[in-house]
Amino acid sequence: MEPEGASRHRERAPKRRVPVAAPPRMADPHPLFDDTSAAGGSGPPPGRGYGAPPPAASQYPPPASFLGEPVSSLAMAYGTSLASQGRDIVDRNIDRLVPVGRLKYYFAVDTVYVGRKLGLLVFPFMHQDWQVRYQQDAPVAPRFDVNAPDLYIPVMAFITYILVAGLALGTQNRFSPDSLGLQASSALAWLIVEVLAILLSLYLVTVNTDLTTIDLVAFSGYKYVGMIVGLVSGLLFGKTGYYMVLGWCCISIFVFMIRTLRLKILSEAAAEGVLVRGAKNQLRMYLTMAIAAVQPLFMYWLTYHLIR
Template identity: 80%
Template sequence: MSAAGGGSRPGRAPAQRRPPAPPLFEDTSRAAAPAPVSSLAAAYGSSLASQGKALVDRNIERLVPVGRLKYYFAVDSLYVGRKLGRLLFPFLHQDWQVQYQQDRPVAPRLDVNAPDLYIPVMAFITYILVAGLALGTQNRFSPDLLGLQASSALAWLIVEVLAILLGLYLVTVNTDLTTIDLVAFSGYKYVGMIVGLVAGLLFGKTGYFLLLSWCCLSIFVFMIRTLRLKILSEAAAEGVLVRGAKNQLRMYLTMAVAGLQPLFMYWLTFHLVR
């Protein structure tokens, strides 16, 4: 006879719960790697990234001197205004000597006589835009023609710089002028070209020829007063006679470089004004 009240049967062991069965597929993605292995991998990855960055920076610096380019773009609004004044009115200034600090030229924002690339680059871009505007007013605008104008101006700039470098080599001038300096000085003529084109758009050919002639004269004087301190500096330091043959060649080279600027200014703008 069974006991009442839900009692257990005599002679039978109490029931036990079975443990849950393990999953058929265990998720091992959450298992963390051992601490020494993960730290070693992180260190190796950081070292590899640093080596890659150093390699890229070294190759870029070899092709493009980024550190030196920063110097040529170290300008401010005050410098830009004063430099434009020297480019357009060089007759009003007497001091053209570049300032040095610890045998290195100071940044352009601290010395208005220092060469920069900001004004040439911005002037080149503005010249292309004004050229497109001039072509548009004459119903001659097309992307191909504007691209040809930009590539032509850039090609002539490269030819000019290469010609100056060849002249410096043939005359055997030991100067601190660099290729970037020559690009900067050659690029200043775009300021006068912009003034001439804008005058042509507003006042026709008469205004173009008047203001372009002034800008050509200004850039000629600017280049003479700037480059003579660079090209003739060695002769002055050596005490060479002014009428010496070598010094005469240096002076002719300075005059030739300055004389090239008005020719290029007219050649690159006369067909844009009608």
């Protein structure tokens, strides 16, 4: 016989459950998607899990080159074409307003030409040949002909005149930025008025000449050379030196303008063989003398108040 405690212990022991196998799953006769997870299938490789190594570089598609695409190349070509067309339009408009090609001609100078031209402006009495030389129906560059007009000397003389005027005002304790600006603006305004008046006079007299507006600016700007010489003489020798040197420069610029402009304004009469005593040619002579006589007046008007 078994003891009573052993039988009780056997009755209280829990019953052990045996796992029951799950019934086999029936395949779906109508699957919605094909199973591509099998090895060796044609589908894409499975995604890498946590801690898995990165896929090989060959699995990524090569990056597309933006500049190598046809659309990009076409856009670049179109942009280049637009830029070139815009540059051509700007160049044409600039040439229409400011003839850059002609300006290059007026600045084609060298040191020898500048020295000879300055000597001609101050001592024009001994010069004999005033005719401008031509080559293939076009005037030669100023550096090859001292009689050709240029813009280098007038521009540099204008700037130097403003600087010398500032120096003269400074020696008299009258210098200020406003006074220097007023001096420069008044000189430029009188130059513009002078050129416009000459153009209007040539139109009223109906002069057929090859003088251009740039030529008139050049000839009108030559007087600043005499003004500079007169101002420097006034600063060094006082009013007596100013009046003596400025008087000489006024006579020189008068002779220079007469001998230069008579070949320009009276060229039509000389070509046609018309007598100078004709009414029309007398007007041209008076106009030439008036243009030459105005130069000394402007030289004195723009410098007398700077010498005290």
